[in-house]
Amino acid sequence: MQPESLMMTAGYDKEWSQGAIKCPIFQTSTFVFNKAEEGKAFFEVAYGLREKDAAENVGLIYSRLNNPNVEILEDRLKIWDAAEDCACFNSGMSAISTVFFEFLKPGSLFVYSAPIYGGTHHFIQHVLTAFGIEGIPFGPNDTKDDILQKINAHPLKDHMKMIYVETPANPTNHLFSLRMCSEIAKGLSKDENKVLLVVDNTYMGPIWQHPLELGADLVIYSATKYIAGHSDLIAGAVSGSKQLIQRVKVLRTFFGNLPSPNTGWLLMRSLETMKIRMEQQQANAKLIAQYLSKHPKVAKVYYLGLLEKGTAQWDIFNEQCKGEGAMLSFDIVGGEKEAFAFLNHLKLIQLAVSLGSTESLAEHPATMTHIDIPENEKKIMNITSSLVRLSVGVEHADDLIADIEKALEKV
Numbered sequence: 001m002q003p004e005s006l007m008m009t010a011g012y013d014k015e016w017s018q019g020a021i022k023c024p025i026f027q028t029s030t031f032v033f034n035k036a037e038e039g040k041a042f043f044e045v046a047y048g049l050r051e052k053d054a055a056e057n058v059g060l061i062y063s064r065l066n067n068p069n070v071e072i073l074e075d076r077l078k079i080w081d082a083a084e085d086c087a088c089f090n091s092g093m094s095a096i097s098t099v100f101f102e103f104l105k106p107g108s109l110f111v112y113s114a115p116i117y118g119g120t121h122h123f124i125q126h127v128l129t130a131f132g133i134e135g136i137p138f139g140p141n142d143t144k145d146d147i148l149q150k151i152n153a154h155p156l157k158d159h160m161k162m163i164y165v166e167t168p169a170n171p172t173n174h175l176f177s178l179r180m181c182s183e184i185a186k187g188l189s190k191d192e193n194k195v196l197l198v199v200d201n202t203y204m205g206p207i208w209q210h211p212l213e214l215g216a217d218l219v220i221y222s223a224t225k226y227i228a229g230h231s232d233l234i235a236g237a238v239s240g241s242k243q244l245i246q247r248v249k250v251l252r253t254f255f256g257n258l259p260s261p262n263t264g265w266l267l268m269r270s271l272e273t274m275k276i277r278m279e280q281q282q283a284n285a286k287l288i289a290q291y292l293s294k295h296p297k298v299a300k301v302y303y304l305g306l307l308e309k310g311t312a313q314w315d316i317f318n319e320q321c322k323g324e325g326a327m328l329s330f331d332i333v334g335g336e337k338e339a340f341a342f343l344n345h346l347k348l349i350q351l352a353v354s355l356g357s358t359e360s361l362a363e364h365p366a367t368m369t370h371i372d373i374p375e376n377e378k379k380i381m382n383i384t385s386s387l388v389r390l391s392v393g394v395e396h397a398d399d400l401i402a403d404i405e406k407a408l409e410k411v
């Protein structure tokens with residue numbers, strides 16, 4: 001069956017809950033073992049002391065390690081990336097920070113795509129460096145040779161552990177080739193030191209891009225965005241091989257960043273409609289991008305459906321994306337004053353950060369989500385004072401365009 005069909009029932013047995021069609025919320029902190037031997041066996045597996053036997057049914061222990069709502073959620077979420085396993089978290093940032101801490105150690109080197117999500121950028125610059133873990137940024141125009149040169153010029157080059165990529169990049173939709181990154185990771189890997197390719201797929205996933213198919217080892221989500229899709233919770237997820245996810249889950253136990261049963265339950269609700277929401281959002285975004293690209297008060301639109309044929313970016317898009325997504329940004333003619341006039345006159349589209357939800361959202365990256373980035377870097381990344389970012393929701397496209405039209409009239 002296709003993933004959208006499996007979202008209704010996968011991982012849940014109605015016999016557990018008196019025939020309830022929906023999985024109830026298992027609001028409990030701890031679980032009773034039938035026998036002491038059972039408790040021992042569960043702990044051995046949970047702490048990674050031994051692998052689970054094929055036929056073994058590993059039960060629940062304590063809701064910081066596992067909980068039915070979270071486990072069923074993981075069983076469903078992994079289906080979208082055809083992953084062996086998935087680990088859910090109480091935020092996208094806790095998924096990201098747990099992956100960094102599990103696979104990097106003091107003295108490790110990694111490379112990462114830039115621009116990158118602001119929280120990830122801060123974590124790399126201020127937290128990882130304090131632990132002696134160093135990251136080298138690379139941009140959308142860097143070639144394989146450029147990236148290899150940066151690694152080879154670094155004193156920690158023999159401790160290279162990870163390539164961390166976010167594509168398309170926020171807020172301008174610049175693409176990074178996952179094939180190229182996978183080639184670099186494979187080329188640098190040795191038997192005793194595998195270089196991991198980790199992809200933050202929040203912007204495109206899990207529908208419009210499948211990094212594991214393209215050679216990634218781990219795929220990360222802020223489940224707060226498209227997966228939850230209703231602006232009512234914060235959560236994260238990591239999918240990949242059983243072996244890597246087991247390591248991530250062990251560290252999650254000790255960081256204590258599993259989502260609550262209630263969050264797990266809400267995300268299962270969201271997964272049932274995720275695909276149709278995302279398809280409607282994408283269809284709306286396409287119409288809005290076309291409208292904006294013809295408007296005299298709009299200087300430039302950054303949208304994957306408007307990439308110029310024959311360019312390197314267009315090639316990457318065709319190789320790795322299954323859709324244009326529902327995020328776009330545009331330069332309004334003018335600067336901050338004009339951008340703010342537009343934002344202040346929107347009525348249906350709400351002025352807020354975050355993305356991927358049912359309601360459309362607009363924000364000003366230069367002074368909001370990307371305020372932390374130094375001016376010269378903002379320039380390189382095209383984050384100008386006239387740039388506005390839109391996350392397109394499921395409202396009627398005519399109403400969204402009318403709202404944009406009225407707000408542009410006030411500029």
Ligand SMILES: *Cc1c(COP(=O)(O)O)cnc(C)c1O
Nearest residue numbers: 091092093117200202222224235
């Ligand atoms: C929002 C976001 C994050 C962080 O996720 P939270 O759920 O807010 O912790 C990470 N990466 C990207 C691309 C995001 O948009």
